[in-house]
Amino acid sequence: MTTIDTPIHPTAKHGHSFWGPRTWPVLRYAQAPRVALVGSAVAGLIGAVTLVDNTFGVLITALAFVIVVLAARSGRLSRWEWAGVAGVLALASVSALRAAEWIVTMSTTLAIVVAVVVLSRAWTWTGIALGGLLPVFLPVRVARWTGRGAGSIDLEGPRPVRIGMVSIVTIALLVVFAALFGAADKRFSDALGAVTPEFDAASVVGRILVFLLTAAGALAVAYVALHPPRFDRLAPTPRRTVQLWEWMVPLGAVVALFVVFVGFQVPTLFGGQGHVRTTEGLTNAEYARQGFWQLLAVTVLTLLVIAVTVAKARREDRGDRIALRALLGALCLLSLVIVASALHRMSLYEQQYGYTTLRLFVTAVEWWLASVFVLVLVSGVRMSGRWLPRAVGVGAVLTVLALAALNPDAYIARHNVERFEQTGRIDVFYLSGLSSDADAELDRLPDFTRACVQGRGVVRVGNTWQWCTDPSISVP
Helix, strand or coil: CCCCCCCCCCCCCEECCCCCCCCCCEECCCCCCHHHHHHHHHHHHHHHHHCCCCCCHHHHHHHHHHHHHHHHCCCCCCHHHHHHHHHHHHHHCHHHHCCCHHHHHHHHHHHHHHHHHHHHCCCCHHHHHHHHCHHHHCHHHHHHHHHHHHHCCCCCCCCHHHHHHHHHHHHHHHHHHHHHHHHHCHHHHHHHHHHCCCCCHHHHHHHHHHHHHHHHHHHHHHHHHHCCCCHHHHCCCCCCCECHHHHHHHHHHHHHHHHHHHHHCHHHHHCHHHHHHHCCCCCHHHHHHHHHHHHHHHHHHHHHHHHHHHHHECCCCHHHHHHHHHHHHHHHHHHHHHHHHHHHHHHHHHHHHCCCHHHHHHHHHHHHHHHHHHHHHHHHHHCCCCCHHHHHHHHHHHHHHHHHHCCHHHHHHHHHHHHHHHHCCCCHHHHCCCCHHHHHHHCCCCHHHHHHHCCCCEEEECCEEEECCCHHHCCC
16 A cells, blocks of 8 residues: 555556656556445445535535545654544535535635645645645546555455445346236235335436545545645745845835825725715715725736746845845735725625625635735744745635634624614615525514515515515615
């Protein structure tokens, strides 16, 4: 069995690999160990049973995957790998705590990405990006690896394929003869129906598909744990060839432009409702959206400038390091000012037009981007950014977990109900699409409004019927 501790040597028996023998070789004679095969089959059964109807299904299946990896590989887990396990299980637990499909889907998808990135042990931006794409590269490798492992199993008796065929034939014969006997005798048919569980063809097919996908997923993570890629070797090597004045002039000009922009835009950035009222043709919607796109543009610009400058600027001399810290730090701080402005604008927008999933998600993204700028500032002080890609990824995981802990649908419903109590306006059509997480908050609404939110077009009020388009619940 080949483990992750086995060194990769250029003269090893390698098959053809798109990535090359030093990055991610195809070991020609590698085969899945028995523990990986059995563990993946068990994980598939667990997934088939729990993922369909059990709210804890994703968490239980994720735990089964962790056990498969721990059983298949040798050696201890590193602290980073244990952190990855904690992150995956925390993200998987969201499906057990929240009913909102969008946050469950986001958390589950991020759990898969975290798992493959941690298993690939990447440090660089290149390694993490390629690690996130690992599921695309795995099917052929895992299929061959599994086939070789299954073909090498010797049970000192009947082979698994023959056991499976005998089981299928036995079940088929029992089903056919039981059906015939049941048709021949009603009492036998009644007794057979009492002890035979009801099967739905669609449900059976669905569970078989879930079993196959879950077992394949468990085999995939076991393969990556035993044969991790070295995608970090594909990361470009920085060549610090730009002298101080060559990068300081353009970067200094950009920082100066940012200073002038922030100075001239103070009324726009922090003017709030007063700025909206005094600016002709400006609405809260335009005010908030402008701030958000401004944030995205500044973020892309800042990170691009920082990446190019750090890669090219020399830092051997003390003066070079001081200038680099000063200018990049100023650029990050000015960007944080615009982040704060965008958050303020979105808050005003929500107060006037209500809360929605998209607006709450945008706010969470803005907070995460703010954390990226803070991390860049810290890396500039330390003049070391090797840890930065992983830290940004950890920030993304914490942001999603914080959003799930907030209970977003209940949060949205609560603020919309409070807004209704103050203004008498509520978007019943939007609120009717929220998950059951929002039910407790929506129960605070008056009977008529709550009935409309529950999706009824016409409701009875006393002895009369009223349409849900009543002006008292008009849509903004």
